[in-house]
Amino acid sequence: MSSPLQAFTNGIYKENPTFRLLLGMCPTIAASMAVSNGIGMGLAATFVLMGSNLIISLLRSVIPSEIRIPCYIVVIATFVTIVDLVMNAFLPQLHAVLGVFVPLIVVNCIILARAEAFASKNGPGASIMDGLGMGIGFTLALIVLSAIREPLATGVVLAAADFGFDGIRLFPQRYAMAIVNQPVGGFITLGLAIGAVNLITAKKKNKGSRGAQGGAGK
Amino acid sequence: MKQLLVILFSQALVNNYMLARILGTCPFIGVSQQFETATGMSLAVVFVMTMASVITWLVQHFILNPLGMAYLQTVSFILVIAALVQLIEMVIKKNSPGLYRALGIYLPLITTNCAVLGVAIINISSNYNLVESAVSGAAGGLGWGLAIMLFAAIRERQRLAPISQAMQGFPIALVTTGLLAMAFLGFSGFDVARFIGL
Numbered sequence: 001m002s003s004p005l006q007a008f009t010n011g012i013y014k015e016n017p018t019f020r021l022l023l024g025m026c027p028t029i030a031a032s033m034a035v036s037n038g039i040g041m042g043l044a045a046t047f048v049l050m051g052s053n054l055i056i057s058l059l060r061s062v063i064p065s066e067i068r069i070p071c072y073i074v075v076i077a078t079f080v081t082i083v084d085l086v087m088n089a090f091l092p093q094l095h096a097v098l099g100v101f102v103p104l105i106v107v108n109c110i111i112l113a114r115a116e117a118f119a120s121k122n123g124p125g126a127s128i129m130d131g132l133g134m135g136i137g138f139t140l141a142l143i144v145l146s147a148i149r150e151p152l153a154t155g156v157v158l159a160a161a162d163f164g165f166d167g168i169r170l171f172p173q174r175y176a177m178a179i180v181n182q183p184v185g186g187f188i189t190l191g192l193a194i195g196a197v198n199l200i201t202a203k204k205k206n207k208g209s210r211g212a213q214g215g216a217g218k
Numbered sequence: 219m220k221q222l223l224v225i226l227f228s229q230a231l232v233n234n235y236m237l238a239r240i241l242g243t244c245p246f247i248g249v250s251q252q253f254e255t256a257t258g259m260s261l262a263v264v265f266v267m268t269m270a271s272v273i274t275w276l277v278q279h280f281i282l283n284p285l286g287m288a289y290l291q292t293v294s295f296i297l298v299i300a301a302l303v304q305l306i307e308m309v310i311k312k313n314s315p316g317l318y319r320a321l322g323i324y325l326p327l328i329t330t331n332c333a334v335l336g337v338a339i340i341n342i343s344s345n346y347n348l349v350e351s352a353v354s355g356a357a358g359g360l361g362w363g364l365a366i367m368l369f370a371a372i373r374e375r376q377r378l379a380p381i382s383q384a385m386q387g388f389p390i391a392l393v394t395t396g397l398l399a400m401a402f403l404g405f406s407g408f409d410v411a412r413f414i415g416l
Binding site: 022023024025026029030069070073074077078080081084085100103104106107108109112179182183184185186187188190191192194195196198199202 | 237238239240241242243244247289290291292293296297300301329330331332335336339340343382383384385388389390391392393395396397399400403
């Protein structure tokens with residue numbers, strides 16, 4: 001469990017924070033309106049996860065267990081402030097679109113959950129890799145969801161205002177469904193996507209157990 | 219006075235914290251299995267959001283702004299909210315055991331409810347004064363409570379419905395929330411200021 005490579009790959013599929021652990025729903029829905037927002041939010045959360053996991057792992061023998069949650073929150077909030085200020089300076093349009101969700105990374109349950117479940121029990125190396133894996137898993141989930149929502153809602157994919165890129169038009173504006181970009185579309189897309197992941201996992205498990213019974217691996 | 223009514227309606231219905239702003243999804247889905255627990259949670263959220271709005275406004279205007287430390291907003295607000303929730307829990311436990319029995323178990327969960335930190339930040343960025351902030355917090359809590367109570371009532375009925383294996387639990391809850399949000403989308407063109415004749 002604590003080997004760094006295992007810690008890294010764990011977050012990407014088997015314990016994907018969005019699709020398997022079902023954590024951090026609000027930013028997932030709010031930041032998956034466009035692929036560029038998804039990547040921005042994902043990378044911001046990855047940075048916070050790696051930073052807070054590292055610091056908490058280093059301090060794990062110093063922090064008294066009674067007040068560990070407030071201590072974790074201060075560490076996390078510090079990294080969130082760094083991300084907030086950096087994003088405001090270098091990617092102002094992304095910062096404006098994500099709005100209140102940038103400071104709200106501090107209450108993203110993925111980060112506190114990893115601090116509590118992993119970083120407080122493992123060494124700094126494994127903790128950084130766990131943060132990186134979880135962050136990439138979160139980013140990939142955001143990319144999947146936004147790659148569904150952005151074209152359906154606007155007909156365009158990969159638009160990034162900060163880089164002056166208008167995106168690639170897949171079909172004319174008049175066929176676009178703006179409601180997919182509303183919270184409505186976010187809830188329904190996420191619900192169906194988790195359903196699909198459940199279906200795939202169940203199928204795989206079925207296949208696996210049948211394969212094991214037949215004595216043939218996979 | 220009319221300004222306060224505008225804030226009340228827009229925070230509770232038009233910009234509903236759950237269904238339009240997407241804040242507080244985790245407790246929304248986590249504690250909506252039963253109507254009674256959802257009611258308890260809503261009461262706790264209204265209480266904490268109002269208190270947090272007032273306290274964070276005071277922190278921003280009397281500590282952070284005079285000292286020129288507005289960049290510490292995130293750190294100080296989340297600490298103040300965590301401490302406030304703890305304090306409320308202790309006060310209620312000591313003074314009102316009945317209320318504690320009703321709200322007690324929901325209070326610790328509220329620190330991680332992003333609607334609470336969200337309302338504090340939104341109040342500051344909307345330049346509300348102290349009274350407006352308090353109304354905004356209460357209205358936000360009421361709107362969130364309305365959404366979770368409607369949702370819990372739907373979920374109680376849903377338990378009897380045949381739902382495919384893969385969609386059970388979380389996925390169907392999210393799709394249902396989406397449909398509820400669609401209903402609330404009806405409020406989005408609602409001009410509150412004109413409606414009450416401002």
